[in-house]
Amino acid sequence: MDGKLGKHIVRFVPLLLLFGLLGLPLLLLVFQWLTGANGAGLLSFINGDTFALIGNSLLISSTVAVLATFMGTVCGFWLYKFKLAYCGLYKLLLLLPLLISPYIFAVAWKDGFYWLFGNSSSIYSEYGVIMVHTFAFFPLAMLITGSALSRIHTGFEEAGLMVVSFRKTVLKIMLPLIRPALTISFLLILIFSLSDFSVPAFFGVRTFTAEIFTQFSALYNFSLATGQSILLLIVIFALMLIEAHYLSDAPFFSISEKGTNSKQYTVKRPFAAHLVLCMLLILVLLTPVFMLALQSLSGRVFFFAKAWELIRPASIQSLKLASAGALLVTLIGLWSAYVKERKKHRWPDFILLLTFIVPPTVLGIALIRYYNLPSLNFIYGTSMIILIAWLGKFGFIASRIIGNGIKQIPVSFEEAASVIGIRPIDRFFKISLPLLVPSIFTAFVLAFILCLGELGATMMVYPPGMELMPVKTFTIGANAPQALTSSMTLISLAITLLSITLFFILGKWVFKKYRYA
């Protein structure tokens, strides 16, 4: 009896806590929307134009998701499956576009177009949005697919290579085996692209998210904006359900044993590979960074010292908070993924999915309305509110990355331990956790990067007086000389790069320690 009660407590208390932290604010917002507007006006925005706009937005974001996933998979393939010199450096450099805000990317590319062609009008179109989003989000696909490729069991590939060509092995064995990673990276990029309003707004492209943003910011029509956000949420949710039912939950994806090395191939023409990777680096990283550097040197005054003075206090606070945020996101992601994959409890993952697909402004408003009470000032008035917002934005990503890792651990490992009487908690800490270290590390680094750069929800909830790196760069950038803003962006980029390098060094040490766990 006691044991059963204990199990229920372990199962339901964290779930209720997560629901109270993140699920209830959204439910409250929906309730306020339903009760605040009169029945006739509630769905008045649903018309042909709305669906055309959603269709157009989905088309743009799907194109971004396909292109970015393709680019990311190709890069992941070369960098994780081939023995290539400077492979680590390429991985690190190709990750960098993820650290630059898509808005900054858009500004840099627009200037780049003008600088290169003497005219930037062609970038003010859907193609501009697609290009900037693709370059900004493809590292996500590289990280996810690369991580999945590196965990394919050698035996599958060797068996394939014995009877068919390398090309066929890739198409018929490797790609099907990483299908969950491909679909999740497609969907994550689709959602990231759909959620971003800054790039379409900058390029004057009408998307559904930009429309929601306009209702919020220009017309202050909360009811309509909330209604539109709920419609967007339903559309994305339908896509996620398709993915969950037909793709990533399919049973044949349990593919590898941990602790075994994945097969790595030798590049026949390393020069060609380096050339292509360098060209890619020039396109996705060096051009915008070069434009930022050019802008930062274009002022009459050298702004780097001033930029450093402005960003230094914000960077310390940001690094501290992003580390805490990444830790929280990874821990909750680990718990959510574990109970989903091993205990078949889907609710935590569902709550994280809901908060992930909500536009950041809406999430921010939901959190304000729920937490802004005198009794909850210890949360709302402090940076805990930012941590909750980040958990809502990125918990799902961590849950999915770690979930994919759990799928690759044969259940038999834990079953064998169970047979000899090892306690569940020891099975988790001594067997599953060490085998999950690479996935947890990937989730942590990605969460750190995303927390450090998050602006949409953070802008809505950051406590007065607090200085955070992206917020400060953007608030200062509102009317500061371009040289100062660009200098601040470059410094932020360098700080983030340094932190990630440190994490990779730490990760290398951890991987070594747990390699034969």
Place this chain on the structure above:
Amino acid sequence: MKYLRLTITLFIIVLTACNPSANEVTVYSTVDQVFSGPILKDFERESGIRVNAVFDTEETKSTGVMNRLIAEKSNPQCDVFWSGDPVRNGVLKSNGITQPYQSGQTQLIPDHFKEKDNHWIGFSARARVLIYNKNLIASDSLPQSIFDFTKPRFKGEFAIANPLFGTTTFHIAAIFSELGDTKAKRWMNELKKNQVVIAASNGDVKKRVMNGELAFGLTDTDDAFEAKKESDEVEYIFLDQQEGGIGTLIMPNALSLINGSPHTDNGKKLMDYLLSRRTESKLAASCAQMPLIAGTEVPDNVPSLDKIKPMRIDYEQTADKLEEIQPWLKQWTEN
């Protein structure tokens, strides 16, 4: 035990990243941090009251601060709202978010720049100006009125910022008030026909003119002032100053005390400080804002309000007009 220790350590790490607040005044500002930040720091130093500020960004077009204020209505966190123009304060007033405030200091501001019930009080003003690139257009060929923008010789050569956001919305609403809806709509449609470039923001207009992408554009005096600091190729003029012209739009900063604010007394002290000659003088030096209090010292390169022909508008009526024309402006921008 080991796991318990680990859990406690992680919890402490998360908690230490959070900083509880202290005695303070909280200000939400849509005025660019690069200008408002130093003034707030000065107040902090001189009064000993800690200022907690929330600023806004060009990327979010002041969404953050306004949406926060509206969402926080039931339990306000902010004491003073410092806006770059009075329109937003008008929106807050109609939502019941502001409260009236009057003091000896507010009496110094001319009545025209105050809301009649003192829900907002104006200070240091900006004006709408035409910024141009001297390499692309000669000063004697420049339009002298906004109505000249529709002339064929300027086709595709100029920009205005997205009229749904910021001071451009306010400017267009003032033009609608001045001309009446029919004439104003005709003028806007002719602008479209003359291939006006709709830029993302005033900052974007400034940048495109500085870069030489466009010959001229409409922006605010602070943007023009910054542009002149950055480039010798840029100059600005006030439009519609001729005999019979409608004048140029003057936009004061506007302060509102938030209804039910947690530190009302400190908020009043901050408002009095911001409404002083000294602050107006500092804003004149940092971003060429024009003082509203007579006799305030200004640098030579800052224009005086006495020498500019202003548009004769009622700020409250203009704010109402703005709300009325927003759906039409949205259509105009999208089509």
